[in-house]
Amino acid sequence: MRLGILDIGSNTVHLLAADARPGGRPLATTSDRTVVRIMRYLTPEGAISEEGVQALVAAVARARSMAEAERVDTLLATATSAVREALNGDDVIARIEAALGQPLQVLTGEQEAELTFLAVRRWFGWDAGRILLFDIGGGSFEFAAGADEVPEVAASVPLGAGRMTVQFMPDDPPGEDAAAQLRAHAETVLAPVAERIMALPRPDHVIGSSKAIRSLANLAGREVTGLGFDRTVLSRSSLGSWIPRLARIPASARQELPGITADRALQIVAAAVSLHTAMTMLKIDELEVSPWALREGVLLRYTEQLSWSGRA
Numbered sequence: 001m002r003l004g005i006l007d008i009g010s011n012t013v014h015l016l017a018a019d020a021r022p023g024g025r026p027l028a029t030t031s032d033r034t035v036v037r038i039m040r041y042l043t044p045e046g047a048i049s050e051e052g053v054q055a056l057v058a059a060v061a062r063a064r065s066m067a068e069a070e071r072v073d074t075l076l077a078t079a080t081s082a083v084r085e086a087l088n089g090d091d092v093i094a095r096i097e098a099a100l101g102q103p104l105q106v107l108t109g110e111q112e113a114e115l116t117f118l119a120v121r122r123w124f125g126w127d128a129g130r131i132l133l134f135d136i137g138g139g140s141f142e143f144a145a146g147a148d149e150v151p152e153v154a155a156s157v158p159l160g161a162g163r164m165t166v167q168f169m170p171d172d173p174p175g176e177d178a179a180a181q182l183r184a185h186a187e188t189v190l191a192p193v194a195e196r197i198m199a200l201p202r203p204d205h206v207i208g209s210s211k212a213i214r215s216l217a218n219l220a221g222r223e224v225t226g227l228g229f230d231r232t233v234l235s236r237s238s239l240g241s242w243i244p245r246l247a248r249i250p251a252s253a254r255q256e257l258p259g260i261t262a263d264r265a266l267q268i269v270a271a272a273v274s275l276h277t278a279m280t281m282l283k284i285d286e287l288e289v290s291p292w293a294l295r296e297g298v299l300l301r302y303t304e305q306l307s308w309s310g311r312a
Helices: 050-069 081-085 089-100 109-124 161-168 176-198 211-220 236-248 268-281 294-309
Strands: 002-008 012-019 027-035 074-079 131-136 141-146 153-157 205-208 222-226 229-235 286-289
Touching: 002 050, 002 294, 012 050, 012 294, 027 050, 050 074, 050 089, 074 081, 074 089, 074 294, 081 089, 081 109, 109 131, 109 141, 109 153, 109 205, 109 294, 131 211, 131 268, 141 176, 141 268, 153 176, 161 176, 161 268, 176 236, 176 268, 205 211, 211 229, 211 236, 211 268, 211 286, 229 236, 236 268
Parallel strands: 002 074, 131 205, 205 286
Antiparallel strands: 002 012, 012 027, 131 141, 141 153, 222 229, 229 286
């Protein structure tokens, strides 16, 4: 069957179409995204402005048309923190559902963490042992940790790259003082999550799975071979050495750096500070990058349910 996974996130509206079956590896046929960056449309009260809602609806309508062109049998549409937490979230959801012509599943932060953890576990396999997951979106930062497919800890905190850019780094370039202020804020927000994770046994592998983390790993990481495939590894020391430079140069210069795309250039400093703070608090020296994340987790969970229901 051909499934479409529509991820309506804080930064992008991303459609993944894939041929999938229970027990089989999904084979992607199309991946298309529209950059929206909802955080820039938030009013002081926390609502998504009319302009922002229109941008979301247009992106969703475009994705629906593409899914139809790709002959998708079932479209799985999910929304994450930006829609979930907006003051006018109910109205936004209703308008998105009208554009989709079907219901929208709004995920909690913990569900995001659990589904992403499932995808990462399947990609790295059981031999990876205990996994600690980091995933930075536009609005939130997810964590999950455990030895199985269901994490022992799944948590979400409001430290997404877009949200932190708006709150702490509105200037371009933001400067090192802004980075220091964000770091102090992140330490406070992360403390309860860090305590829960530090109570678990040490992970065998620490995995990062978001576009922001992939971008930072492309900039400051290195390629290694292990677990039967090549992978990208990002060290805390290398990441930390880049933060002052990223904070001092404008977005137009950041997007010229290796791995930093134009749509991530504005938010990459905040992502780097939040990630480095988390790695420092959890005493993580390096992490590996997963090509699978939330969309693949949604797909895997759906095909799993089909198998159990006998509908596959």
